[in-house]
Amino acid sequence: MRQRKLKVWSEEDYFNWVRRETPLKEKYFAMYSTVWDAIVTNPNLMTIPFDDHMVHRGDGVFDNSLVVNGKVYLLDEHLDRIIRSATAIGIKIPLDKESMRQIILETIAVTGKRDCMARFWISRGTGGFSVYPDESPIGHFYLIITSSPSYPARYYEEGLNVVTSPFPLRQPFTPQVKSCNYLSNAMMEFFAHNVGADTAIAIDSEGNITEGSNKNVAVVTKDGFFKYPPLEKVLHGTMLKRAIYFAKILKDEGILKDVVSANIPISEAYNSAEMMFFSTTLVVAPIVKYDGVTIGDGKPGPIYKKIREMFKKDMTENDEVLTPVDYD
Known part of the structure; x- marks a missing residue:
């Protein structure tokens, strides 16, 4: 040769x-x-x-x-x-x-x-x-x-179709480390796209939902509770923590009954009124189908819409969380 x-x-x-x-x-x-x-x-x-x-x-x-x-x-x-x-x-x-x-x-x-x-x-x-x-x-x-990240408008207006990932996401000692080793995360996306879904959610050994490949997840129960997985099991997402702050405001306004951190079995997620993703790039987006099960009425829900508007206002008007760039 x-x-x-x-x-x-x-x-x-x-x-x-x-x-x-x-x-x-x-x-x-x-x-x-x-x-x-x-x-x-x-x-x-x-x-x-x-x-x-x-x-x-x-x-x-x-x-x-x-x-x-x-x-x-x-x-x-x-x-x-x-x-x-x-x-x-x-x-x-x-x-x-x-x-x-x-x-x-x-x-x-x-x-x-x-x-x-x-x-x-x-x-x-x-x-x-x-x-x-x-x-x-x-x-x-x-x-x-x-450049700023860009996602299809349908993610926000129609919602995402997600599946449970067969790949474990994090080792017990690393959930708070935002490591560059994202092989499991990449395999989650590979699996989701191969089965025709938008993205995937990982579960723990007990069958509770944890997080997406690069997104935190939360649910709104049919009786009005905003629930998210225990933070010791997932990455401390900045957008999730901001969403928790917004959810507590909605609780004070009587729109939500409470905001709680607790294990969320897959069956409870299937039966929720709303599901949402949170991440720095995505910000907030609704999940309308999970493992083929329709979430709520299959459309972006009222709590998602309120939190999305709160994010929009926060990102443009709240000087407490905005650092100006001196372009001069």
Whole structure:
């Protein structure tokens, strides 16, 4: 068999490739890395060292924040969570919270984009290709500003069709770590799409619902209780916690009877009046069919509609949870 002769690029060959136009610039606007301690705006330069343990072992953590009309939604909550995640698995965080906060705001400002997404990671760091954390003396902080996530309008207006995943999602010691190892999450989506569903929900060993591949879940019972799985079993979703806050307001207004954290067997989910997903990218969306069972009347319910409106107002008017970007 004839051997293929691969071209060996010079630095000039590589830089010529970097200079070429790429359609990625329409969705990837800027990147910061502690490897360079600088911002780049050419997507061809948005790279991570291959010996970073986050690349070859998935040994890192991440988080995201929405930018809405020039303000970052729940930025401090997302920074607190990524710091908790990194600390829980012993990553040596390279920056303090305020430094990360300022880098995020400055990088967003460089793009000039007023509606976008800030995606950030703390990796184990560089140093080799083994599984041993000691190879990395300190972690790295990476940040990319991308276009805002987009989902079909029917998700919000008609609702989602979901199934139970056959894949377990989280190990007992990792539910609060937003890890870069998302193989189980990806397999959940692979399974759901193969059976014609929009997405999937994982269950625990007792048959209680936990969360989606990248979404928290809650139900509204037919007697008016807003219920969500115990937080020790699922990721502490920032949007779920915000939804709990909104649900408590609806309770005070007499619209809901109570807001409770409790195990939710699949049978109870099937028999609920409403089901909802919550995530940073999706925000909130209704589930109208679960494992072929129609939820409620098969349409987005009144509690979902109220919470969605509360989110919209919160994301555009509540300065307590919005961090302005200085574009000047």
